[in-house]
Amino acid sequence: MRVDINAVQRVYRRYAPAYDFYFGVMFQPGREEIVERMNCHPGERILEVGVGTGLSLPLYPRHVEVTGIDLSREMLVRARARRRRQRLDQVVALRLMDAEHMQFADNSFDKVVAMYVVSVTPHPACMTAEMSRVCKPGGQLFIVNHFQHPNSLVSGIERLVAPFSRVMGFRPDYSLEHFIRDTRLDVEMRIPVNALGYWTMLRCRNNKEATANIPPIQALA
Template identity: 60%
Template structure:
């Protein structure tokens, strides 16, 4: 899916996003933030922060930066910060998570919640998460991956051609994702309804990243 199609999909979703995807995905957001075990003073980057449903969950004293490609989704996140008077050091920026403007080694932890099956180039996203994460930092991912259940898996494959419309790839495969990104997963846990989504914790194996090449098309 190209960036313009993603922006269009999330422009459409923004108003009702929390209603559709708020409560149902909140256990995964809570689980990953708990697993991140953030300490006061640490810097966290959340890519594809969306309407900021996760932001109230971070412990006090953590310096959170949230980025998203959709201005409409981020407007909702800003409204949430104001509405819930969240008194933390939270910065929000419209930015492409595959190509950020942060210096290398800026963050202790980098997290993507329900984003890796949305972006145009998941490998570029992971390489960028690696770049901005400190060498001894950690990368966290929560996502739905293609189901091994034959009925659910078939339904996902049938939905796959509609990815531009639904705003994500329903048939996103965990094995392919881990192989292509060379993510060094140290921990994997099921989250959300029926454990149908997964939370991955990975060491920041910077050596696995490929040199940046923004002109590449694949």
């Protein structure tokens, strides 16, 4: 069963109070790796889509300008509290916004990143097309996510639990191959991250010609 926006908001309203406890430490190596690989330069404008409770925000250097967006009010409340508590002045805005229909102008950011959002958002290819639109030509897109495991036993289990995607708030069985085909992303680097390399980090060149013609609602393979 497919995830939809209402299901995302409902699930993350429920997860928000305990999100950091369950998904903080476990996913942190992937967040650290991706921010390090972003190699942020002074003055760069960074957009993080699906920023959640803002666990990544303290990782960004002080010399950049970070904007975060998320669909879930409850997750954002926590991200805003973190920004205040830790005086994260590099975080210039945290806004309630759908990453599949962003309110930013074309070419607004140098780098755009999505951490653990691809298997949550209803239409991943719409999200990446929007990431590409708001990123400058020749900028970079960064993604970390779990994709279907290459081992047939593990992927069999992932397929078994996939019908519960709406309840879990993510789909476990989206293959990297289908993701790259659907999104037409120009992948420059892929590396395994987190425990057992079960998650994948992608660095992509922002190739606007390739992503410009993604249909408005891209169905999942």
